[in-house]
Amino acid sequence: MKKWLWVLALAMIGAGMAPHAYSQTASSPAVSAPGEPPELRVATIVAPPNVMERNGTLTGFSVDLWNAIAARLKVKSSFQIEPDVSHLEEALRSKNADLIVGIFITSARDTDFDFSIPTLQAGLQIMVRDTGQTAQTTSPLRDMLRLLFSRTTMVWLGIALVLVLIPAHIVWLFERRRPNGIISGPNYFPGIFEAFFWAISTLTGSPEGMPHQWVARTFAIFWIFTGVVFVAFYTAQLTTTLTVEQIRGAIEGPSDLPGKQVATLAGSTAADYLRAQNAEVQEFATPDQVYKALLDKKADAVVLPAPLLLYYAAHEGKGRVKTVGPEFNTAPAAIMVQLDSPLRRKINLALISLRENGTYQQIYDKWFGSP
Structure with a gap:
């Protein structure tokens, strides 16, 4: 009788530890019930219009594109929102996620991860406060002192x-x-x-x-x-x-960024670019915090991928901010997976099919407008 009690106790302990052990060692998509399609864990951050929350559900360009890829691959997927870019990379590195959508390709990331073919090509752009909105708050004394010590x-x-x-x-x-x-x-x-x-x-x-x-x-x-x-x-x-400053504004292009207080996302390609330009970089975890720093006058400008800024300027920031200058430092965004993951080839084939049958263009036009 004692022997059977020990066996039962050990079985209960093993059952309680199994989920924790799996989360530490999982190297493949989450296991689904027999007969059901496999489920992939998709990590991302909220960054409209690529990823956004509406009524408790996720939507946006990257979300719609991945859902189309998942349908093509006949897999289920569950999204997990991470607080910032560094947590995104850590989730994939620790194998707590199977892939990341809508992230830019860099040489540093290419060393640790694999990428799909590009899903979006976008450059950085600058956003500043709308001068029409801030003209009434301009202080002649402050302007004079700034010029005297310029x-x-x-x-x-x-x-x-x-x-x-x-x-x-x-x-x-x-x-x-x-x-x-x-x-x-x-x-x-x-x-x-x-x-x-x-x-x-x-x-x-x-x-x-x-x-x-x-x-x-x-x-x-x-x-x-x-x-x-x-x-x-x-x-x-x-x-x-x-x-000239009153007419054109203090920042009108990348050449005006050195020495300015510029807000951007922590761990992003924009942060690396700004440091190389000798700008005074302010890094934040989310786009909302970046925009708030600009509106609260804690930053002179914001530098982020152009699609994010154009969407914000046309919606939440309309009348308060504006984009200035051309796009610059253009780079491709893609779906990031673990090194040597078999998902890479499957995702690439699905993306090629979506481009050929026009689905990709329909999703792109929905969020960014037709060319």
């Missing part, structure tokens, strides 16, 4: 410093021994400071007296003229910069 101003101040040092030494050299001159004595200190102050005041249009020595006086007249030209050019440069 790179343009720093360059002009550096030029001015060089220009001031030269005439200051010339005036000191000729005036240091003149009685009742603008330099109080022959010594370099404090005489050079007096000459330096005279050069600065003359450059800005308010000269503090004139040198008495004829060479220094002649040079002073030339220096007054130089100061007038310098101030005029500097004023014109600031005015031009302010006018």
Whole structure:
């Protein structure tokens, strides 16, 4: 009797541990009941219009395309939403998912995973706040301070410093021994400071007296003229910069991204691109968090795949944001599977069939419009 009790206890323990062990070691699609089609675990993240939730169900371009592929393969599928891209990759790497839909091909991912033929070709694009929406909140004081401490101003101040040092030494050299001159004595200190102050005041249009020595006086007249030209050019440069920014906006293309606060998805190809461009990258887990950072003025711009931005700008962000500049850094998106997975060839054959019979084009037109 005791022997049978031990056998029964061991059987119950084994039954309780079996599901956990399978989740750790599963390397193939989930097992289905006899006679039923196999079930594949499809991992993805919510990123309209590729993947979106409506009334408790998933829809979108990537979802519709995969459902068409699954029907072609005669398999069932269950979707699992991951919080971000890194969790997507980990789900596939740990074999808790059989495939990932709508992910971009990169050299790093190609080392660890296999990809289907491309399902979508898309470039990155820039999105900014709509200037018409934010014009009323523009602060003249903030704009003025930003210009005064801008790179343009720093360059002009550096030029001015060089220009001031030269005439200051010339005036000191000729005036240091003149009685009742603008330099109080022959010594370099404090005489050079007096000459330096005279050069600065003359450059800005308010000269503090004139040198008495004829060479220094002649040079002073030339220096007054130089100061007038310098101030005029500097004023014109600031005015031009302010006018251009008000008309065109601070960001209008990829060349304007260096040094700007740019929001994007964590672990995405966009994040890698922005770091290479010396932008100040802000990474978020979901597209909604990326868009919120832009609207809350925590970021100057957003960089994401163009389809995502165009969809958001035409729907939830309409009137609040706009896309600027061309698409850039174009890359293919595909279905990602485990290395050497037999699913890869089956998915490729199904995709080719869907392209040939027009199903792929119908799904594409539904979400992105016809070319």
